[in-house]
Amino acid sequence: MATIKIRAKLQGDETTVKALIQHPMDTGQVKDKKTGKLIPAHFIQEVNCELNGTNVMTALWGPAVSKNPYLSFKFKGAKSGDTLKLSWVDNKGESDSIETQVS
Amino acid sequence: MINMKRRTFLKGSVAAGAVGAAVSAGLLTPRVVLAAWPSAAFEAKSVDSALDALMGSHAVESSDKISIRAPDIAENGAVVPVSVTAPMSNIDTISIIAEKNAAPLTAAFKLGKGAEGYVSTRIKMGKTSNVIAVVKAGGKMYSASKEVKVTIGGCGG
Structure with missing residues (x-):
């Protein structure tokens, strides 16, 4: 299941990356309304972004990043058609990744 | 209620102190920490101790x-x-x-x-x-x- 939506847009020599990830980002401090039990923490810890295999950004996240996280950043040095890979890993070891072309 | 708050506050400050002590004792090596997920920094209870754990300093x-x-x-x-x-x-x-x-x-x-x-x-x-x-x-x-x-x-x- 694809959990990531990504767009990488080149303007001049600057690429703007915008990504939306589907993830509950549970903090471990909220109770389930039905059972009254705490919902265990489940959140993304690390997001990695690579351009043609070279790291351009690593985000380290705590549980206080909002549910279904949004992320945007900019970098220089990409050409149209370059491959951008974004991947995430959460505290339960689950992960996902996506590749897109810079356009 | 007041007592409850005081309890949480005390707990919080003890935990933060422990993290700070761990950092200064060199138990956590902040510069290497960025390679892996820095749990001490994300669990720190104050801004200064979080920065200490993440960057090695809060200056x-x-x-x-x-x-x-x-x-x-x-x-x-x-x-x-x-x-x-x-x-x-x-x-x-x-x-x-x-x-x-x-x-x-x-x-x-x-x-x-x-x-x-x-x-x-x-x-x-x-x-x-x-x-x-x-x-x-x-x-x-x-x-x-x-x-x-x-x-x-x-x-x-």
Whole structure:
């Protein structure tokens, strides 16, 4: 299941990356309304972004990043058609990744 | 109620002290920590101890060049959009901190080669507090802050 939506847009020599990830980002401090039990923490810890295999950004996240996280950043040095890979890993070891072309 | 708060406060300060002690004793090696997920930094209960655990220091210099874009009033503390723009060159990391959250450190963005001083994301905030951006560039740390009022209960403030 694809959990990531990504767009990488080149303007001049600057690429703007915008990504939306589907993830509950549970903090471990909220109770389930039905059972009254705490919902265990489940959140993304690390997001990695690579351009043609070279790291351009690593985000380290705590549980206080909002549910279904949004992320945007900019970098220089990409050409149209370059491959951008974004991947995430959460505290339960689950992960996902996506590749897109810079356009 | 007052006693309860005092209890939590005491617990919090003891935990923060423990983290600080661990860092100063060299048990945690902050520079290596960025390679893996720095749990000590994300669990730290105060801004200073979080920075100590993440960067090895909390000696920040306030800078008016860093701009934080966040709403003045956030009606929903669960989703507060925050953007940080920093003009410095050679930026290592941009960290976003919600000062009064139980664990203040929210996110740390480690920028690679060619990355610009800009990140944007959405964070959760427990209550009205300063949002602090800490930018590490060329071995120095700069910070800026902006207050975000969080209205709980949906009365629209």
